[in-house]
Amino acid sequence: MNDPVFVKDLTKTYYDESRGPVHAVRQIGFTCSPGEIFGLLGANGAGKTTTLRMLTTILKPSAGTAKIMGYDVAEEPVEVRRHVGFYSATTALYPRLTARETIEFFARINGYDAARTPARVDELVERFGIEEYARARIDKLSSGMKQKVAIARTLAHDPPILVFDEPTVGLDVINALEMQAILSELKAQGKTILFSTHIMSEAEKLCDRIAIIHEGRILASGTLDALRERTGAHYLEDIFVSFIQEAA
Amino acid sequence: MLNLTDTGLVFLRELRGALRERSIVINVVLVPLFMYPVLLWLAYTGLSFVIGQTENFTARVMIAGDVEQGAALVREIEAADRLERVDRAERVVRAERVDGLERVDSSERVDRPDAGTSAALEAGEEAIRDGRLDLLVELAARDGGYAEDIEVRLTGDSSKDRSRMAMSRVEDVVNRHRTAYLERAGRERGLSGPAYQMVWIERENVSTSRDMGRFILGMAVPILVIIMLIVGGMYPALDATAGERERSTWETTLTAATDRVNVLAGKYLYVAALSTTAGMLNFLAMSLSMRTLMAPLLGDRIQDMSFTIPWSAVPLIFVVTVLLALFVSAFLMVVASFARTFKDAQSLAGPFVTVMIMVPAIFMQFPGLELTTWLACVPIINVCLVFREAIGGIYHWPQIGLTLLMEMLYIWIILRIATAITRYEDIMTGSYEGGLGGFLKQRLLRRNPSGGWQP
Numbered sequence: 001m002n003d004p005v006f007v008k009d010l011t012k013t014y015y016d017e018s019r020g021p022v023h024a025v026r027q028i029g030f031t032c033s034p035g036e037i038f039g040l041l042g043a044n045g046a047g048k049t050t051t052l053r054m055l056t057t058i059l060k061p062s063a064g065t066a067k068i069m070g071y072d073v074a075e076e077p078v079e080v081r082r083h084v085g086f087y088s089a090t091t092a093l094y095p096r097l098t099a100r101e102t103i104e105f106f107a108r109i110n111g112y113d114a115a116r117t118p119a120r121v122d123e124l125v126e127r128f129g130i131e132e133y134a135r136a137r138i139d140k141l142s143s144g145m146k147q148k149v150a151i152a153r154t155l156a157h158d159p160p161i162l163v164f165d166e167p168t169v170g171l172d173v174i175n176a177l178e179m180q181a182i183l184s185e186l187k188a189q190g191k192t193i194l195f196s197t198h199i200m201s202e203a204e205k206l207c208d209r210i211a212i213i214h215e216g217r218i219l220a221s222g223t224l225d226a227l228r229e230r231t232g233a234h235y236l237e238d239i240f241v242s243f244i245q246e247a248a
Numbered sequence: 249m250l251n252l253t254d255t256g257l258v259f260l261r262e263l264r265g266a267l268r269e270r271s272i273v274i275n276v277v278l279v280p281l282f283m284y285p286v287l288l289w290l291a292y293t294g295l296s297f298v299i300g301q302t303e304n305f306t307a308r309v310m311i312a313g314d315v316e317q318g319a320a321l322v323r324e325i326e327a328a329d330r331l332e333r334v335d336r337a338e339r340v341v342r343a344e345r346v347d348g349l350e351r352v353d354s355s356e357r358v359d360r361p362d363a364g365t366s367a368a369l370e371a372g373e374e375a376i377r378d379g380r381l382d383l384l385v386e387l388a389a390r391d392g393g394y395a396e397d398i399e400v401r402l403t404g405d406s407s408k409d410r411s412r413m414a415m416s417r418v419e420d421v422v423n424r425h426r427t428a429y430l431e432r433a434g435r436e437r438g439l440s441g442p443a444y445q446m447v448w449i450e451r452e453n454v455s456t457s458r459d460m461g462r463f464i465l466g467m468a469v470p471i472l473v474i475i476m477l478i479v480g481g482m483y484p485a486l487d488a489t490a491g492e493r494e495r496s497t498w499e500t501t502l503t504a505a506t507d508r509v510n511v512l513a514g515k516y517l518y519v520a521a522l523s524t525t526a527g528m529l530n531f532l533a534m535s536l537s538m539r540t541l542m543a544p545l546l547g548d549r550i551q552d553m554s555f556t557i558p559w560s561a562v563p564l565i566f567v568v569t570v571l572l573a574l575f576v577s578a579f580l581m582v583v584a585s586f587a588r589t590f591k592d593a594q595s596l597a598g599p600f601v602t603v604m605i606m607v608p609a610i611f612m613q614f615p616g617l618e619l620t621t622w623l624a625c626v627p628i629i630n631v632c633l634v635f636r637e638a639i640g641g642i643y644h645w646p647q648i649g650l651t652l653l654m655e656m657l658y659i660w661i662i663l664r665i666a667t668a669i670t671r672y673e674d675i676m677t678g679s680y681e682g683g684l685g686g687f688l689k690q691r692l693l694r695r696n697p698s699g700g701w702q703p
Contacts, residue, residue: 078505095265
């Protein structure tokens, strides 16, 4: 229970006009240790994003428990958000604010000390090389620049847990590699990182432990070596397919 | 519990963004300050030009019947300003000039009808209906009357300005003719004016120039300010809800470590602030420019009028404007929260905005309408009336108190609905398929939080 991320029997069912009740996530459970990168690996529609949205309190679980730094996602959503930084390729930045204003806003609204905020903004601006366009409006920036600002705003309040939902989707190779480097660096700083992807090589390269998620269920989780041992396959792609076939 | 720091952060973030958005600045600042005063000036100038054209035209009057008996009256009509006696009315006259030759369609000509010739009179009436003639004056000697005794029958078309004006001018001539005759006859018998008229009317207008100016201000300013307030609040309301969803920044906002009530309160106060700003800027602009705006319409009469708003009315006007801005902002945000895109939100809010503008605009056409207890309960109209009466220096305090209470009640009801909406994840994330009506029917009134579906 002292794990920074604790998930047990987490379930999400929603109602769709055309499909009726949709079970997006079914009783999943896992934990993350401090300074660990935990990867959720699954195909599109497997339930990765829904899981991460529940953990960041954007969605409310239908059943089960999830705790972030000991705070229940359903009961104490504000405290949970204070301890989490959420980055998603689909969440955009406010186009009319500047990069600097964006980072400052998220630091302040997420509870970062007002007196220390300017120094924190400077630090992030420097760390991500944003200086040149720090005072430019977001809608004037290129997608690569926006990506850096988005990461900086995720880290603005210096949260201990970071949630990255498909962070490299839509990025070119250079930017994708830079993102991977940032994740490694954050891990080295002792941050706990929850990371979803459908790119096998990325999961293989970055994650300490991987959970394979399919149709809302976690089919298997563990280190890459443990998963290899269970399936007898070497490459993650083969491991993934093996678990999917086993579940079918 | 509302966190004022977080609410303020959201408010400032919205405001900062809005002030960088050209369309918001135009709608909230430039349009209220300049566009409406300029538009009104153009409209009033155009109107006064049209009125001037109508007033200065020469009316075509055909005189028929016993012209010999009414010779004196006929001479006065002929001599009257802007009245032209015509003996015939033609459908096509100068329009058909070809090579300097005038083509007259004789079949369409209406000659002066003789008294008692019903066919000719019918032709005259038809000419009036067709617009070839403005008025038909029939004169007939009365049986057993005095030498100058004559009956005048005026035939015109009340649906036409020209005809109404012609009738009024001929009536004036007839009245002058009669008064002159009575004065002459009275003098011959040694009677003074009041003696032979029996009843004598003296008119006196006790309203001061300031009253007249305030009356005009009260007719025009409240409804324009309220239109501006609604228009000024509409764009920010839609932008802060549906616009944010369309830009995919809504989810970003939802990750902020603050209660969602603070986020919504910050957005709501931002919309209400811009709406109030638009309304008050328009109020200022209209108050300062009313004399210039009305000058083309009122002509020389404006010299005697004063267009000043009593300072004592300003606090009340400000309070009702703020309350109305809070009401309109809450309503528009609730409606727009069901839209996925800004365009959707415009379609959803459009009919409501039309009603919010049209209904008070119609009500405010009645100058005698007062703030009664019942009207104090009707949203928007109550504020319009408080506004209008305050400009005129009239204060019905019990009704004003009721207006304030009712506005607060309406705001409270809408905010309760808004709070209920935030409990529904599908609406917050934009996956709800229905609109406000469906939501109220399916979820709030049936008190079924899952919208008919139980997990």
